[in-house]
Amino acid sequence: FMFTMLFLFVGALTLMNMLIATLCEVVSVVSKEQAAVTKIEACRETLHSVLSDEQSVFDQRVTQEHFLTLMANPDMVTTLAELDVDVPALVEYADVVFEDQESFDVDQLVESVMQ
DSSP states (O other): OHHHHHHHHHHHHHHHHHHHHHHHHHHHHHHHHHHHHHHHHHHHHHHHHHHHHHOSSOOSEEEHHHHHHHTTOHHHHHHHHHTTOOHHHHHHTHHHHTSSOSEEEHHHHHHHHTO
16 A cells, blocks of 8 residues: 555656646746847837938948948947847848848838848
8 A cells, every 4th residue: 555655656756747848848938038039129219219310311221331331320230139139240240131131111120130
């Protein structure tokens, strides 16, 4: 009788540990996804803010020349650096970013920058 009770107790404890590990993994994955979404939203908000400050008519299109002007803005550079974007490399390879398209809208630009 004692061995049966010990077996049931150890089995229940093992099952509980596996369920807790699964729960921790799910929370970790959701946290990483939410952090990525938050980074993208922060970049998008800063870009909107900088564009609305610099453009009298906000047309939501960014050309390569305007992009290079944005990269000279300290607020934009600070925000991108906080989001783990390599700003000097991004400026250096701006011609590659704008190779396929002449201009981007804000969402496309944020998606390209955050890659």
